[in-house]
Structures are given as C-alpha cells and as structure tokens.
Amino acid sequence: MERDDTAGHRAGPGPLNRRTVLRAALDLVDEHGLEALSMRRLGQVLGRDPMAVYRYTANRKEVLAGVAELVLEELETFPDDVHWQGQLRRMAHELRRVCLRHPNVVPLLVTGPLSTPLGLRPAGTLRPLEQILGILIRAGFSPRGALHVYRAFYGFLYGHILNELQELIADPHENEALLRLGLQRLSLRDFPHLRSLAPELLEYDGAQELDEGISILLAGLGQHLKDTTAAAEGA
Amino acid sequence: MERDDTAGHRAGPGPLNRRTVLRAALDLVDEHGLEALSMRRLGQVLGRDPMAVYRYTANRKEVLAGVAELVLEELETFPDDVHWQGQLRRMAHELRRVCLRHPNVVPLLVTGPLSTPLGLRPAGTLRPLEQILGILIRAGFSPRGALHVYRAFYGFLYGHILNELQELIADPHENEALLRLGLQRLSLRDFPHLRSLAPELLEYDGAQELDEGISILLAGLGQHLKDTTAAAEGA
DNA sequence: TCCAAACCTCTACAGTGTAGACATCAGGCG
DNA sequence: CGCCTGATGTCTACACTGTAGAGGTTTGGA
Structure with a gap:
C-alpha cells in the first residue's frame, strides 16, 4: 500500500x-x-x-x-582583523539580518533565556557573548569594562531589533493605510506629536537607524572611556 | 446552600x-x-x-x-520641570522599577506589540512614546530628531531590562551556585573570557548599570547633536 | 406584574502536551 | 537459520486548553 x-x-x-x-x-x-x-x-x-x-x-x-x-547558528562569524568598533558594527548588522529573516523566532531569542539562568544556557546561546568579550578584551578593555560594554551594546541591539520589528509589520503598502488610519483614531489633544509624525514613521530605514544608534553609543563610549582611562593613566 | x-x-x-x-x-x-x-x-x-x-x-x-x-498604567508620570536628560533618566528608572515588579509580564510588554501594527495599539501603550516625544521636542529637538532619539533610548531601555532580567533570576543565593556550576561546564578553551568573569557577573547592579548606559547614550547623543546642529546653524 | 437587558452557567467540540504500553525493525551472535 | 536486544515509531488514553452556542438567572425599570 x-x-x-x-x-x-x-x-x-x-x-x-x-x-x-x-x-x-x-x-x-x-x-x-x-x-x-x-x-x-x-x-x-x-x-x-x-x-x-x-x-x-x-x-x-x-x-x-x-x-x-x-x-543563532546562522550567525556568520567574522575574522577579527578590523577595529573593534567595526567588528561590533558588523556583528550588529549580522544579528539584525538573521532576526529579520526569522521574525517569528525573535520572541524566543528575546524571552527564551529569561527562564534559564545564564550558567545553564546552551553553548550556542553564549557564543556571541564570548565572542564580543574577546573582541573587547583584545582591544584593550579590562574584563570588567568589556562586560559593561557588552551589556550596553547588546541591550541596545536587541532593543533596536524589537523596535524595528514592531514598526515594520507585513507589507508596507497596507502598512501605510493602517498607520494613517490608526493615528487618526488617536485624539489630537492627547497625541499631538505622535500624530504629526506619520510621514517620518513611514520612511523607517532599519539598517540606517541601527547604524546611527551604534554610532551614538560608540561615541558615548569613547567619551566615557576617556574619562575613566584618564584617571587610570594618572596612576 | x-x-x-x-x-x-x-x-x-x-x-x-x-x-x-x-x-x-x-x-x-x-x-x-x-x-x-x-x-x-x-x-x-x-x-x-x-x-x-x-x-x-x-x-x-x-x-x-x-x-x-x-x-503600563502603573508608570508614574513626572512633571516636566527638569532638564530633558534628567527626565529621560527618571522615566527609564521608572519603567525598570515597574518591570522588576512584574517580571512575568515583561515578555508581553516586549513581544505583545509585535503582533499589532503601531497605529492600532491601545492608547495606553502609546502614551510613553508621546510623552518622550513631547519632552524632546520641548527641549528643542526637531520632530524627526526626537523620533530618532526616542528609538535609540527606548531600544536601549528595553534591551537593558531584558538583560537584567536574564542575569538575575530568582534568589541570588542559589543563583551564585548555579552560575559557578554552569560556567564550569563550559569548556575553558571555547569560553575563556566568560569563565573568568564569574565574580563580575555576580555583583550585577541593575540600576547602576542602567544609569551608566544612559550616560553613555546621552554623551553620544550630545556629540551627535553637536555635529548635526553645527551644520544646521551654519545655514 | 411583566419585560428586557445584563449577567452568568452549562454543555460540547476540537485541539493541546505527553505518559505508558505496544509494535516494528535493524543488526549481531549463537 | 533463529533469537535476542536495542533503537525507532505507533497507538491509546488522560487531563487540560480556548471558545462557540444555547440556555438559565438576576436586576432594574415601566
């Protein structure tokens, strides 16, 4: 049969x-x-x-x-032959790419680890962490400093991805109509700024937004480091 | 009966x-x-x-x-009588506080909006957005700039909260044992940095970490703004 | 007293995760 | 060859889920 x-x-x-x-x-x-x-x-x-x-x-x-x-295994790893900042940039874009390719999985990536303590997570999940720590430490950060940078960086990165996935659902065509309709429903009194931002909301460019955010973050980090290391070098 | x-x-x-x-x-x-x-x-x-x-x-x-x-309704709103940066700081800590009070709800806050386009979300969800936009615009940002700052800020904020909730599960007592045990399981060859960071991982202070991250972000923003407005003022 | 609406319960159905017992099959060993 | 053993897949059954549809009960007003 x-x-x-x-x-x-x-x-x-x-x-x-x-x-x-x-x-x-x-x-x-x-x-x-x-x-x-x-x-x-x-x-x-x-x-x-x-x-x-x-x-x-x-x-x-x-x-x-x-x-x-x-x-997470789909993440390509790059040889670390560039400046650490470039490295971080590339990793960020790579994670973004993978997440956009599997948007339905993102909730798992984001909230899955919430239920298992860091120590018990599968190795695959911890690999990006280790990689970034390595990059930063090789770039001259103290282990403790590297951990801080990692947290700020990855926090921002995941935050951005969530943001982007929220703003960009399904196809953009019907998205535009939906957005305008939705915004008009909001009272002009309570949401004046939001309502006036419809055009800007529509021309969202995730990659550029991410890049800009990283620039801001890295600039801030540079500033921060100058303060910290200035004190350290004085010793 | x-x-x-x-x-x-x-x-x-x-x-x-x-x-x-x-x-x-x-x-x-x-x-x-x-x-x-x-x-x-x-x-x-x-x-x-x-x-x-x-x-x-x-x-x-x-x-x-x-x-x-x-x-989200538990979020206290502050009068905007302080500098916008202080305002953002306070809002961040307030959101963190509420999230730590309801950790089980955080997945909802984070992934819930993923399924509904921005325009159709309940007003309560959009209120923080509107509020931040207001603060920034009153502080002199262009609407478009305010939107960018909001995205970077909120992205980082949610990212931080997710990070913090991941590192800090249940009570810290058994957490310590679990962490050490978990880290030892990892091969020393593949995870050298992570394994050496156990002490730092244990003395995580979420509030301070958040504050530091915001400082970095704001510093970067300041830098970023100087560049942008310098060009604008030239016109 | 009677009505209508608001509120609540009952029953039933299709779907879920998964424990436990069973069937089927592969290969090795006498 | 027959037989055993472990790996693999199936079947059945149980407790649970969300929720549609029909009915009951309570409440306030005329």
Whole structure:
C-alpha cells in the first residue's frame, strides 16, 4: 500500500534525527508563526506519529529552545582583523539580518533565556557573548569594562531589533493605510506629536537607524572611556 | 446552600467588570507565570464560570493585552520641570522599577506589540512614546530628531531590562551556585573570557548599570547633536 | 406584574502536551 | 537459520486548553 503522504513530506527515508526535527520546527515557525508549532503538526510535517518527536526532544519547550539555537547558528562569524568598533558594527548588522529573516523566532531569542539562568544556557546561546568579550578584551578593555560594554551594546541591539520589528509589520503598502488610519483614531489633544509624525514613521530605514544608534553609543563610549582611562593613566 | 468558595474568593458581591478581571489576571501572572493564565483558572480565581470572563474580554489574547496595559498604567508620570536628560533618566528608572515588579509580564510588554501594527495599539501603550516625544521636542529637538532619539533610548531601555532580567533570576543565593556550576561546564578553551568573569557577573547592579548606559547614550547623543546642529546653524 | 437587558452557567467540540504500553525493525551472535 | 536486544515509531488514553452556542438567572425599570 502507498504510504499516506498527503500532508507533509517525509523528511527522508532513514530514521529521524534531532537536527531534522528542529529544522522542520523552524520551517513551521517561519511560515506559520510560533503558535502553529504543535507537536502534532510537527509530526505531520515530518510524516511520523507526533510521539516520534519525543525520541529526539524532551518536550515542546526543548523544541522551541532548539529552534532558537538553530537560528543563532546562522550567525556568520567574522575574522577579527578590523577595529573593534567595526567588528561590533558588523556583528550588529549580522544579528539584525538573521532576526529579520526569522521574525517569528525573535520572541524566543528575546524571552527564551529569561527562564534559564545564564550558567545553564546552551553553548550556542553564549557564543556571541564570548565572542564580543574577546573582541573587547583584545582591544584593550579590562574584563570588567568589556562586560559593561557588552551589556550596553547588546541591550541596545536587541532593543533596536524589537523596535524595528514592531514598526515594520507585513507589507508596507497596507502598512501605510493602517498607520494613517490608526493615528487618526488617536485624539489630537492627547497625541499631538505622535500624530504629526506619520510621514517620518513611514520612511523607517532599519539598517540606517541601527547604524546611527551604534554610532551614538560608540561615541558615548569613547567619551566615557576617556574619562575613566584618564584617571587610570594618572596612576 | 452555601456558595462553593473553596478555591479563590469571589472578587466582590456585585457583577464583574473588565478591570477586576484584568487585575485578577495580572495577579495570576505575577504569582504563577504567564502559562498559568488560562481562562478556566481565571474564572476560578474570580469565583465564576470560566465563560463569564468572555463577557468582558473577547478572548485570551485580549486578556494578555489588557494585563500589559494594566502594568503600563502603573508608570508614574513626572512633571516636566527638569532638564530633558534628567527626565529621560527618571522615566527609564521608572519603567525598570515597574518591570522588576512584574517580571512575568515583561515578555508581553516586549513581544505583545509585535503582533499589532503601531497605529492600532491601545492608547495606553502609546502614551510613553508621546510623552518622550513631547519632552524632546520641548527641549528643542526637531520632530524627526526626537523620533530618532526616542528609538535609540527606548531600544536601549528595553534591551537593558531584558538583560537584567536574564542575569538575575530568582534568589541570588542559589543563583551564585548555579552560575559557578554552569560556567564550569563550559569548556575553558571555547569560553575563556566568560569563565573568568564569574565574580563580575555576580555583583550585577541593575540600576547602576542602567544609569551608566544612559550616560553613555546621552554623551553620544550630545556629540551627535553637536555635529548635526553645527551644520544646521551654519545655514 | 411583566419585560428586557445584563449577567452568568452549562454543555460540547476540537485541539493541546505527553505518559505508558505496544509494535516494528535493524543488526549481531549463537 | 533463529533469537535476542536495542533503537525507532505507533497507538491509546488522560487531563487540560480556548471558545462557540444555547440556555438559565438576576436586576432594574415601566
């Protein structure tokens, strides 16, 4: 009898493996959103019984964590042959690119770690941290200083990505109409500034905005460092 | 016959109202996390049939949105009689305070807006935006410039809060043990910097870190503005 | 007293995560 | 060859979820 293949291809003839499962999960999330990722549907996509998934992941939460890790693995790493500031810039744009490619996963990236203490997180999640620390320390920062810079930088970076994803939903065409309509609903008395900003809100350029933010941050850092190291060099 | 009151007090003798429902939902989330907020459990807490909730909110998603809005309403607003930079500082600390008071709600604050375009968001969510725009514009920024500053500022702010919540889970006692254990698990070869930073990671002071970040950001902004306005004043 | 609206409950359905027992299959060993 | 063993996948079942639809109950006004 032919195998029932009406819904979802069998991922391959051989046995499943963790990676295949996670890739299927990621596809599902990319295409239909986080809520569409149910164990049953995942099984369907893989062409197996839903319970088969449990051979490779402990539970749904672990699937989600795995999806997040998979996305982080897409981050390209650069050789550190440039100035640390350029390095940070490139890493920022790279993270932004990956996030824009998987917008539905971003909530996982952002709030997933909230439930697991830093020490217990999978190595993949911690790699960017280690990398940035390395860049900064090689650039002459003290470990403690590097940690501070990392926090400010990554904080800003994730914040920007969230911001950008908020402002830019779906396709821009209907976005424009929606925005104008939405803004008009707001009382002119309570939201005068916001209402007048419709044009600026529409021509949002995420990459440039990110770059500008980083420039501001780095400029501030330079200033900050001058103060701190001036004191240190006096000793 | 006595009313069955074994689980959850009736919120009051009279009929329910939207506010009571949302407050109960917020309590539930604060105490038992986002996942504990089911319509059935909410009904139980309110001492009514689960379906009673649907009289006041369309569905579960709306309950969650309502909870987020409720939390944002806790934000105290300050009179704008100080320098704009001080104003921003105060708003940042205020948001941080509220978020630390309701850590379980933060994922909602951060990812909730992702699903609704800016124009369609409830007024409560947009109020901080409007307020900051007002402060900046009164301080002499162009509307467009104010928007940029707002984005950098709020991006950094939310990023910081997420960072802080990640590093600081539950009580610090067991946190220390967990952190050390977790870090030792990492290979010394792949994570040399991270492993050496255990002490610094432990003495994290969120408020100070936030303040420092803002200082860096504002310093950078000052620099940035000098460049931009210098050109503008030349005209 | 009667009505109408507001409020609440009951029942039911389709969907969820996952524990536990079972079936199927591969390969190694006698 | 037969037989065992472990890996892999399936089946069933349970407790739970959101919520549609129909009905009951309470309340205030005429």
